[in-house]
Amino acid sequence: MRSRKLLKLRNYDEFITEHYDIIEQAVYPDALEVFDDSQLKLKDSYLDTIVRLTVVAEYKDEDTASHIKRVGHYCSIIAEKLKMANEIRDIIKYAAPMHDIGKIGIPAEVLLKRGRLNNQEFELMKTHTIIGEKMLEGSISGYLNVAKSIAATHHERWDGKGYPNRLKGEEIPLEGRIMNIADQYDAMRSERPYKVAFDHDKTVNIIVKGDGRTMPEHFDPEVLAAFKESAEELRKIYEKYRD
Numbered sequence: 001m002r003s004r005k006l007l008k009l010r011n012y013d014e015f016i017t018e019h020y021d022i023i024e025q026a027v028y029p030d031a032l033e034v035f036d037d038s039q040l041k042l043k044d045s046y047l048d049t050i051v052r053l054t055v056v057a058e059y060k061d062e063d064t065a066s067h068i069k070r071v072g073h074y075c076s077i078i079a080e081k082l083k084m085a086n087e088i089r090d091i092i093k094y095a096a097p098m099h100d101i102g103k104i105g106i107p108a109e110v111l112l113k114r115g116r117l118n119n120q121e122f123e124l125m126k127t128h129t130i131i132g133e134k135m136l137e138g139s140i141s142g143y144l145n146v147a148k149s150i151a152a153t154h155h156e157r158w159d160g161k162g163y164p165n166r167l168k169g170e171e172i173p174l175e176g177r178i179m180n181i182a183d184q185y186d187a188m189r190s191e192r193p194y195k196v197a198f199d200h201d202k203t204v205n206i207i208v209k210g211d212g213r214t215m216p217e218h219f220d221p222e223v224l225a226a227f228k229e230s231a232e233e234l235r236k237i238y239e240k241y242r243d
């Protein structure tokens with residue numbers, strides 16, 4: 001019995017190592033580029049853990065390591081235009097990549113479905129916000145607290161028609177409002193099994209003027225103004241960290 005147990009343990013160990021190698025080779029080196037050298041030295045192991053956790057969730061999702069890297073940069077740029085303090089910008093930059101971490105709790109057949117989700121599947125998908133919030137809540141870390149807030153509120157809309165809580169206006173924390181517009185920009189620029197990628201100008205035009213599905217009233221007017229001001233920089237980030 002003991003040797004059987006040992007064998008089991010060894011298999012498990014091999015599984016973990018192998019899995020870890022795959023993650024590391026497939027996405028991790030890329031994901032790590034979100035941090036520049038000096039910052040990495042400072043926060044090193046702590047942020048390393050966060051990146052790994054994020055990558056695990058992304059591993060199951062259609063979103064890529066480049067997506068999580070880009071949104072951190074976008075949020076930081078928009079926060080700068082909103083004249084937020086450097087310290088807070090920095091926290092948002094590293095917290096934003098965790099926005100969809102709750103997707104780890106969504107079944108793969110829903111997450112990776114080709115084609116649009118039906119109502120029931122969409123309701124299930126929406127819960128990634130609540131799962132993410134639960135995963136990240138109760139931490140003593142400022143990064144994880146902001147990450148929790150972003151995970152919970154990045155699909156809320158200024159006009160109160162978002163999810164999961166239909167929060168309205170300033171009921172939505174600012175970091176959630178910033179992440180929402182950053183995520184929308186990146187989603188529209190990206191190709192999906194059910195949609196083509198839009199170019200930069202078309203994407204900005206839709207966000208600023210609306211196309212029926214995405215409307216300017218979804219966004220905080222001040223965040224929208226900061227987005228407009230940031231647009232050119234966002235385009236550069238998208239091109240620099242393309243998939």
Ligand SMILES: [Fe+2]
Pocket residue numbers: 099100128154155
């Ligand atoms: Fe999300």
Ligand SMILES: [Fe+2]
Pocket residue numbers: 063067099100183
């Ligand atoms: Fe996202």
